[in-house]
Amino acid sequence: MTRGESRRSTGLGVPPAQQRRGRLFALVCMVAAIFPVVLGAALLGAAIESGAGFGAHGGLGKLSSVDAGSLLGSALGSLWLVSMALAIALPIGVGVALHLEGPRSRMRSLLALNIANLAAVPSVLFGLVGLELFVRALRLGHGMLAAAFTLALVVLPIVAVAARAALRAVPDELREGGYALGATPWQVTRQVVLPAALPGMLSGAILAIARAFGEAAPLLLVAGFAATSSPSVSGDPRQILPLHVFQVLAEPDGPSRADAAMSVAVLLGTLLVLAGWAMRLRHRHERRRDG
Amino acid sequence: MSQPGIKGIESSWSVPERRAETSITVVSGDDDDIRHLSPYRYFPSGIAATYDEGHAPPRGGATVRGFYDGAETDRGGPRRALVTMRERVGPSTPPSGGTKLSRPVRTGGGERVAGWLLRLCAVVPVVLTLGLVSMLARGAWTEQGLAMPPGGLAPAVMGTVLIAGLALLWAVPVGLAAAIYLAEFAPATWRRWLRPALELLAGVPTVIYALLAVWVVVPALTRLLPGLSVPRIVAASMVLALMLVPTVVSLAEDALRTVPRQQREAALALGASRLRMLAYVVLPAAAPGIVAAVMLALARAVGETMIMTLVAGRLPWMGLDPRTAVETLTGQLGAAGLGAPVTGSMYTAGAVLLLLSLAVHSVGHRLVRRAGRWS
Amino acid sequence: MTTLVPKLRVEDLCAWYGERQILDRISFDVPAQRITAIIGPSGCGKSTFIRCINRMHELVSDARVQGQVQLDGEDVYDRHVALEQLRRRIGMVFQKANPFPMSIRDNVLAGLRLTAESPVRDDEAVEPALRSVALWDEVRDRLNHRAETLSVGQQQRLCIARALALQPEVLLMDEPCGSLDPIATARVEDLLGDLRERFTIVLVTHNMQQAARVSDRTGFFLGGQLVEFDDTDVIFTQPGDRRTEDYITGKFG
Numbered sequence: 018m019t020r021g022e023s024r025r026s027t028g029l030g031v032p033p034a035q036q037r038r039g040r041l042f043a044l045v046c047m048v049a050a051i052f053p054v055v056l057g058a059a060l061l062g063a064a065i066e067s068g069a070g071f072g073a074h075g076g077l078g079k080l081s082s083v084d085a086g087s088l089l090g091s092a093l094g095s096l097w098l099v100s101m102a103l104a105i106a107l108p109i110g111v112g113v114a115l116h117l118e119g120p121r122s123r124m125r126s127l128l129a130l131n132i133a134n135l136a137a138v139p140s141v142l143f144g145l146v147g148l149e150l151f152v153r154a155l156r157l158g159h160g161m162l163a164a165a166f167t168l169a170l171v172v173l174p175i176v177a178v179a180a181r182a183a184l185r186a187v188p189d190e191l192r193e194g195g196y197a198l199g200a201t202p203w204q205v206t207r208q209v210v211l212p213a214a215l216p217g218m219l220s221g222a223i224l225a226i227a228r229a230f231g232e233a234a235p236l237l238l239v240a241g242f243a244a245t246s247s248p249s250v251s252g253d254p255r256q257i258l259p260l261h262v263f264q265v266l267a268e269p270d271g272p273s274r275a276d277a278a279m280s281v282a283v284l285l286g287t288l289l290v291l292a293g294w295a296m297r298l299r300h301r302h303e304r305r306r307d308g
Numbered sequence: 309m310s311q312p313g314i315k316g317i318e319s320s321w322s323v324p325e326r327r328a329e330t331s332i333t334v335v336s337g338d339d340d341d342i343r344h345l346s347p348y349r350y351f352p353s354g355i356a357a358t359y360d361e362g363h364a365p366p367r368g369g370a371t372v373r374g375f376y377d378g379a380e381t382d383r384g385g386p387r388r389a390l391v392t393m394r395e396r397v398g399p400s401t402p403p404s405g406g407t408k409l410s411r412p413v414r415t416g417g418g419e420r421v422a423g424w425l426l427r428l429c430a431v432v433p434v435v436l437t438l439g440l441v442s443m444l445a446r447g448a449w450t451e452q453g454l455a456m457p458p459g460g461l462a463p464a465v466m467g468t469v470l471i472a473g474l475a476l477l478w479a480v481p482v483g484l485a486a487a488i489y490l491a492e493f494a495p496a497t498w499r500r501w502l503r504p505a506l507e508l509l510a511g512v513p514t515v516i517y518a519l520l521a522v523w524v525v526v527p528a529l530t531r532l533l534p535g536l537s538v539p540r541i542v543a544a545s546m547v548l549a550l551m552l553v554p555t556v557v558s559l560a561e562d563a564l565r566t567v568p569r570q571q572r573e574a575a576l577a578l579g580a581s582r583l584r585m586l587a588y589v590v591l592p593a594a595a596p597g598i599v600a601a602v603m604l605a606l607a608r609a610v611g612e613t614m615i616m617t618l619v620a621g622r623l624p625w626m627g628l629d630p631r632t633a634v635e636t637l638t639g640q641l642g643a644a645g646l647g648a649p650v651t652g653s654m655y656t657a658g659a660v661l662l663l664l665s666l667a668v669h670s671v672g673h674r675l676v677r678r679a680g681r682w683s
Numbered sequence: 684m685t686t687l688v689p690k691l692r693v694e695d696l697c698a699w700y701g702e703r704q705i706l707d708r709i710s711f712d713v714p715a716q717r718i719t720a721i722i723g724p725s726g727c728g729k730s731t732f733i734r735c736i737n738r739m740h741e742l743v744s745d746a747r748v749q750g751q752v753q754l755d756g757e758d759v760y761d762r763h764v765a766l767e768q769l770r771r772r773i774g775m776v777f778q779k780a781n782p783f784p785m786s787i788r789d790n791v792l793a794g795l796r797l798t799a800e801s802p803v804r805d806d807e808a809v810e811p812a813l814r815s816v817a818l819w820d821e822v823r824d825r826l827n828h829r830a831e832t833l834s835v836g837q838q839q840r841l842c843i844a845r846a847l848a849l850q851p852e853v854l855l856m857d858e859p860c861g862s863l864d865p866i867a868t869a870r871v872e873d874l875l876g877d878l879r880e881r882f883t884i885v886l887v888t889h890n891m892q893q894a895a896r897v898s899d900r901t902g903f904f905l906g907g908q909l910v911e912f913d914d915t916d917v918i919f920t921q922p923g924d925r926r927t928e929d930y931i932t933g934k935f936g
Binding site: 042045046053054056061067108109111119135141142149170201203224230232233238240262266284288292296 | 426443482483488502504507508511512513519522550557581604610614617638642658662666669670
């Protein structure tokens with residue numbers, strides 16, 4: 018039978034075997050999409066459960082052994098550290114993005130490439146920079162301030178990239194509209210572009226906050242685990258939440274498992290709140306843009 | 309059904325000080341063409357020039373009519389739309405008549421200060437890069453030439469590549485299948501929930517992933533395979549994979565979505581099943597983007613520190629077989645957190661790590677940009 | 684209107700995008716082995732109409748269809764219809780040439796490869812398909828070149844060849860000359876004359892002269908409704924509806 022004949026003889030009704038294969042494939046893909054989410058959630062739940070032991074001993078279980086004071090201290094320490102880091106990184110990052118969106122030049126494209134590469138540098142390497150620059154050269158010691166500067170280095174490229182994306186999303190027609198009214202470049206930037214890019218920048222900033230909250234690797238080097246020096250006046254970075262979790266794994270006689278589990282819970286809760294906020298922001302922004 | 313050929317679109321924006329409101333009405337144009345355009349596309353760039361004489365629209369506003377040629381329609385080809393733009397200007401508009409065109413607008417020093425501040429900001433990343441590179445070079449080049457850890461760097465590089473590779477082996481098939489689901493099959497509501505959920509997974513601090521591995525994955529594996537000492541590589545690569553899946557999914561999905569609709573429709577109109585369309589048309593076209601997704605995930609894996617240090621590394625008390633511990637580049641740096649002094653060999657490991665991750669990343673970055681050219 | 688064997692029968696076809704109705708109760712017969720032109724101002728639903736015939740319309744999310752389209756008496760909207768079979772029997776050519784990013788040869792064979800049960804290796808389908816669109820002599824020496832290297836007009840003919848290689852029964856053409864220059868348009872129109880013997884062609888065009896030149900039957904769409912459907916001669920010489928006359932004499936559109 019030639020191909021033509023076989024085609025003509027088939028009506029519209031017979032679903033070929035392909036179709037079943039297609040449905041099976043779609044099913045496999047769906048499972049693949051759901052599986053990591055479910056697995057991640059289950060593992061996180063199991064981890065917190067195994068540390069805090071809800072229900073196992075009735076009531077609060079091991080939770081009663083949690084040192085609430087030190088947990089609160091850790092959370093506040095994290096908050097303080099992240100605020101300092103963001104206060105440094107946000108203005109600079111937005112500034113970099115604004116500069117990059119100026120008239121095209123060879124210099125700017127090199128700079129953009131540089132920032133894209135910086136965003137890809139493993140964060141632990143910024144720890145080395147922080148150690149060398151802030152702890153040793155600037156003599157800040159193994160304190161909160163050095164940790165904040167180091168963390169700022171880590172999130173700076175993230176903020177810059179996100180801010181640049183937000184600026185790029187502002188339609189050119191808006192800029193042209195501003196220029197057509199006789200505004201200067203800086204006036205257009207401040208009064209037209211920045212307000213329009215604000216939601217995008219804000220969700221970028223939230224992303225950076227979430228990242229900064231959980232970042233531990235660069236702080237390993239800056240926090241000075243080997244050093245026995247007393248913490249500086251600005252606080253002890255060894256006590257922040259991620260390092261708290263780290264210590265429970267790294268040192269046999271570190272904080273208790275229940276402590277670490279609560280730290281994890283607090284970290285995850287913060288992350289959830291931030292992510293939910295960012296999502297709502299993005300959602301609202303998209304809806305407004307779509308009219 | 310609306311009257312054919314007539315469509316009104318209103319859009320407004322405001323400049324805080326001048327309170328200019330622009331409303332644009334497209335008087336004629338194709339209903340079908342307009343449907344897929346966002347209102348922003350209707351700010352006709354060509355029209356703004358119509359009132360450039362006075363640099364601002366006259367007091368009380370003006371009505372301008374003109375042709376807007378730029379509309380890219382979904383049915384191909386630019387179209388011309390006759391556009392009427394009505395512009396109302398609020399009371400606080402500065403008088404624009406009478407001033408000479410050559411007279412510069414008074415802006416104060418703000419303009420210049422802002423420019424310098426921005427330039428200053430832009431210098432920071434450059435300084436940071438130079439600092440990073442010089443510091444690594446100087447630290448690695450201490451007293452005795454290249455400072456090497458005992459045993460050389462080869463085991464650490466091998467260990468890093470091994471764990472990252474193994475993690476990709478788990479993460480890429482799952483991530484790719486998930487991306488195909490999200491891009492091709494998922495109903496909008498599922499997609500709206502799954503994507504953020506996956507992104508959330510990417511946002512979980514890596515130290516928590518390390519904790520997962522040690523507290524949950526390793527005990528579970530030992531229970532599943534009794535009597536067998538679980539290689540740390542397996543546990544480490546599994547949690548690492550969980551962390552990488554979202555990266556693969558999000559980039560691969562973007563790559564799949566850039567394949568033009570016309571290509572998909574051409575395949576479907578020929579009688580291809582969705583599966584064939586995917587295999588013969590969509591996946592080949594998205595291939596650069598998918599490879600880029602894998603490369604960027606690899607770059608992330610190589611630079612991952614906490615899992616490498618805590619799960620794969622040498623922590624004898626943790627109940628894993630210490631003989632199966634693996635040296636990794638980031639593990640050597642992370643050792644500082646375990647009380648090891650910061651030595652020259654850490655800088656050497658850091659330098660190698662930097663080179664490795666930048667090499668992988670730049671390949672991925674370039675491919676992403678090439679993939680974008682498709683549409 | 685002389686009676687001819689109907690290939691397609693459209694009955695009370697309605698289509699929507701979300702809440703917006705695009706087609707309103709379209710009913711007529713498309714004769715076999717003839718060219719049927721659909722004309723009308725842009726936005727009148729003619730593209731949507733032919734996308735409903737091979738069920739491409741429903742690819743757009745929130746698109747909806749109601750009514751019947753019968754191919755040889757079989758309703759294409761029946762629950763048991765396999766879309767792949769349907770689209771294999773009803774080929775389609777789009778307004779913008781959309782060759783796949785592969786070689787010319789692979790483009791012609793793409794339909795066969797995309798639908799074959801077993802891998803396709805034979806090149807024997809390439810020459811007749813390219814000959815039937817008068818492209819063979821132009822590209823015979825560079826079958827392995829990429830399709831993007833062809834001119835837009837050649838690309839469009841390649842897309843027609845790609846559809847023909849599957850030997851469909853019906854060929855839907857959505858403004859196939861919409862993005863072509865006059866010379867390339869003339870070549871495609873010549874081609875249509877040759878193809879009418881072998882296929883049932885539904886041609887959407889906003890070019891009235893084109894419809895008058897090549898088609899046997901013409902339907903005039905306006906605002907989602909079929910205003911008039913008749914022999915092309917009748918439509919262009921003595922239209923039965925005032926609106927048709929206004930349109931073809933250029934009073935609007």
